[in-house]
Amino acid sequence: MERISFREAAERIRRGEVGVVPTDTLYGIVASALDRDAVERVYRVRGRDEGKPCIVLLSDTTDLGRFGIDPDDMSRSRLAEAWPGAVSVILPCSDSRWKHLHRGTGTIAFRVPEDPALHDFLVSAGPIIAPSANPSGLPPATTADEAEAYFGEDIDFLVDGGTLRNAPSTIARLEGGRWTVLRQGAIHVD
Numbered sequence: 001m002e003r004i005s006f007r008e009a010a011e012r013i014r015r016g017e018v019g020v021v022p023t024d025t026l027y028g029i030v031a032s033a034l035d036r037d038a039v040e041r042v043y044r045v046r047g048r049d050e051g052k053p054c055i056v057l058l059s060d061t062t063d064l065g066r067f068g069i070d071p072d073d074m075s076r077s078r079l080a081e082a083w084p085g086a087v088s089v090i091l092p093c094s095d096s097r098w099k100h101l102h103r104g105t106g107t108i109a110f111r112v113p114e115d116p117a118l119h120d121f122l123v124s125a126g127p128i129i130a131p132s133a134n135p136s137g138l139p140p141a142t143t144a145d146e147a148e149a150y151f152g153e154d155i156d157f158l159v160d161g162g163t164l165r166n167a168p169s170t171i172a173r174l175e176g177g178r179w180t181v182l183r184q185g186a187i188h189v190d
Contacts, residue, residue, distance in 0.1 A: 001148065004157045006117055010124035012157055018042055020133045020147040021121070022161025023057065024113035025086050025169050025186060027141045028130030029155065034066075036100040039129055045154045047136040053102055054129035055088045055109045055169070059122035064110065066127065068095050074177030083112035084119070086166075086186035090173040101129070111169055132168070140168075 001019075004012070009019055016038045018031045029046055031038035033056045043050060058064070061079055064071065069091050071079060082089060094106035102108050113119060122128065132140040133147045141147035144160035170185035179189045 001151070001153055001155050002157055003144065003160055006121045006159055007124070009157055009159050010121050013038075013125040013128060017156040018045065019155050019157035019159065020141070020144070020151065021130075021159040022118070022164055023130050024111075024115040024118055025166045026164055027133035027144070027147050027161070028057075028128075029133045029147075029151070030128045030130045032125065033101060033127040033129050039100045042129060042131065045151060046131060046134070048131060049136065051103050051105075053105055053108060054131045055111055055171075056101060057118075057122055057128050057130050058110055058112050059119055059127075061112060063112075063127055064091070067093050067098055067101075067108065069093055071174075072177070075174050078174055078177050078179065082172075082187070082189060084114035086113070086169040087111065087189055088169040088171045090171065090182070107173075109171060 013032050016035050018041050020027055020029050029042055031042045088109040088111040090107050090109045093102055093108045134140045142165055143163050144158050167186040170187045171183040172189050173180040
């Protein structure tokens with residue numbers, strides 16, 4: 001495992017590698033959402049419950065189309081209010097091509113981060129999964145050193161973003177333009 005820049009990390013994500021990067025909320029263990037093998041590797045390395053979907057980070061709302069999601073006008077308006085920002089929005093996605101993401105739930109949570117460096121990374125890397133950087137059951141890493149201690153050689157790279165002690169994202173379901181908040185986090189939605 002080596003420490004690299006966001007720019008190099010984007011290249012390595014496109015090659016199917018797994019790493020840890022600072023997100024807009026916490027450090028995340030990341031892989032391309034489009035690469036089934038890389039996603040499964042994150043589940044193994046993190047010890048994540050196989051039935052629990054990961055949040056997918058996008059560079060822009062238009063990336064939803066890559067997953068066959070076309071929100072209605074009311075929902076699109078609500079997404080524009082929440083994004084970019086620390087709101088992870090659960091949307092219907094039952095397409096079997098994305099089963100490695102929705103894990104049979106028929107939904108995927110998406111977020112469009114506001115952080116400029118992370119946004120540029122996502123433009124280059126494409127959509128990524130980014131569960132918090134910690135083995136299941138342990139507290140999230142707040143520094144690159146903590147993430148390295150958790151994962152060591154089980155990951156390919158690490159981007160050091162200093163100390164992160166932000167609140168996790170708010171998680172909300174969006175149906176028919178209406179929010180149902182499942183976890184109140186960094187941003188309030190109603």
